[in-house]
Amino acid sequence: MVAAFKPTKAHPTLSDRPLSDRPLSDPAEQGKAPAKFLQGDLMRHIVVMSTTASAGLVSIFLVDFADLYFISLLGKRELAAAVGFAGTLIFFNMSMTIGLMIAMSALAAQRIGKGEPEEARRIATSVAVAALALGVVFAAVFWIFAPQMLELMGAVGETRDLAARYMRIVVPSLPVAALAMVASGLLRAHGDARRAMNATLAAGAVNAVLDPILIFAAGLGLDGAALASVAARLAMAITAIIPIIRHYSGFAPFNGAQFVRDLQPIFGIAMPAILTNVATPVGAIIVTRAIAPYGDAAVAGFAVITRLTPLAFCVLFSLSGAVGPIVGQNLGGGAYGRVRETLRKALFFAAMYTAGIWVVLFASNWAIADAFGLTDEGGALIFWFAVIVAPLFFFNGALFVSNAAFNNLKRPLWSTWLNWGKNTIGTAPFVFAGSAIAGAPGVIIAQAIGGVAFAVIGVWLGFRLIDAYEAGRADPAAGSSTPLARARPTPPLSSPRG
Numbered sequence: 001m002v003a004a005f006k007p008t009k010a011h012p013t014l015s016d017r018p019l020s021d022r023p024l025s026d027p028a029e030q031g032k033a034p035a036k037f038l039q040g041d042l043m044r045h046i047v048v049m050s051t052t053a054s055a056g057l058v059s060i061f062l063v064d065f066a067d068l069y070f071i072s073l074l075g076k077r078e079l080a081a082a083v084g085f086a087g088t089l090i091f092f093n094m095s096m097t098i099g100l101m102i103a104m105s106a107l108a109a110q111r112i113g114k115g116e117p118e119e120a121r122r123i124a125t126s127v128a129v130a131a132l133a134l135g136v137v138f139a140a141v142f143w144i145f146a147p148q149m150l151e152l153m154g155a156v157g158e159t160r161d162l163a164a165r166y167m168r169i170v171v172p173s174l175p176v177a178a179l180a181m182v183a184s185g186l187l188r189a190h191g192d193a194r195r196a197m198n199a200t201l202a203a204g205a206v207n208a209v210l211d212p213i214l215i216f217a218a219g220l221g222l223d224g225a226a227l228a229s230v231a232a233r234l235a236m237a238i239t240a241i242i243p244i245i246r247h248y249s250g251f252a253p254f255n256g257a258q259f260v261r262d263l264q265p266i267f268g269i270a271m272p273a274i275l276t277n278v279a280t281p282v283g284a285i286i287v288t289r290a291i292a293p294y295g296d297a298a299v300a301g302f303a304v305i306t307r308l309t310p311l312a313f314c315v316l317f318s319l320s321g322a323v324g325p326i327v328g329q330n331l332g333g334g335a336y337g338r339v340r341e342t343l344r345k346a347l348f349f350a351a352m353y354t355a356g357i358w359v360v361l362f363a364s365n366w367a368i369a370d371a372f373g374l375t376d377e378g379g380a381l382i383f384w385f386a387v388i389v390a391p392l393f394f395f396n397g398a399l400f401v402s403n404a405a406f407n408n409l410k411r412p413l414w415s416t417w418l419n420w421g422k423n424t425i426g427t428a429p430f431v432f433a434g435s436a437i438a439g440a441p442g443v444i445i446a447q448a449i450g451g452v453a454f455a456v457i458g459v460w461l462g463f464r465l466i467d468a469y470e471a472g473r474a475d476p477a478a479g480s481s482t483p484l485a486r487a488r489p490t491p492p493l494s495s496p497r498g
Helices: 042-073 077-113 117-144 146-152 157-189 193-217 222-247 256-294 296-312 314-332 336-371 376-408 412-423 428-450 452-471
Strands: none
Touching (some): 042 296, 042 314, 042 336, 077 146, 077 222, 077 256, 077 314, 157 193, 157 222, 157 314, 193 222, 256 412, 296 314, 296 336, 296 376, 296 428, 314 336, 314 376, 336 376, 428 452
């Protein structure tokens, strides 16, 4: 049942009113500039936020890709397979951290959109403390149980031991990575995409410099790649925190009692977001387990794909973090029309980007396989990834956009259910059927096909929720759901305003 919620003179729907005509509740606020995303061209905001975020991400993904390339030059297939297994579990850790980054971005952006900078500083402190605490807990668990987790994924013998050693060097830096990620989320909540980008660029630069030095010059091999990753996380944390202190008055002083009260809104977003993001590595673990029986060559090929995917589609990966603050600020300002248009334009942007990347991957798949010395199963995986899986990645981008919408439109659990559906129901039966039909290539093709329906559902629900808020059928503050059976007068990807 939807809570009754009707716009009144005291709570109007602002989507059609010029920003200059919107009253400010506090006269003291009259001289302040409006929140950045409440005005201006939305496509420009999306492009700037996503491309600047991806510019930083690509530096990390490129170095991660280079890590695997350098390791492959050592000429030992078990090393590349070990990085593949360890990388999947480390991604599991980072997905939990990303959930807290989403909470930081959503909670801070909403307060900034309402003209409450001190509240934004206070909630930022609470999120940062929660991120550090969870980082310590997760790091301890993954350090202790690394061998057992790797065995569950199908790693055995020397490959398992190498992967465990790699993990035990990297995971103690998880608290630092968590702080870096939430600080980056706070910068994006302020609309400061450039400085958020600089933090990830710094991480990439440090990793790029240290990788060849530690892997080859120092003769540390796999351990050198792990140590370079630790140094990169430290660099990102420092580079993200400094501009927060210099330009946004830093964090508010920690208050234990207030922190306890803040845990409910923080984990109201963070826990569903963590569960949402953890679903992705769970799906990756299922796929890795399905690939493992085909041997180290197939696992090595899949490891290249798992690093090639975020590098090639880094702009789509950044869409969730880029769209979130835009949606959050406009929700805080009551501009529902701009929220709807943000989703429409983000989907169009995702489609155009995917088409371009598909062409590039199709033309270069053999060169990629040759560069990593992939033959047989490994080379076949790269080919089918480029030909069939790449164009279907648009649907992942669509799900990223809908996840960002739900996290900022007070329905984070919707993201959770869709992501878990995609990475369980939409993964396990498909990949094992694909394996039986077409071997290792069938696994990755079936995984891509299995996620299509969940992306379509996510986009449909996102537009329906915005319509419900704008029409007064649902209250953003009530946490109620929207009925699914009501007939729509317009298609899911269109706006009632045309």
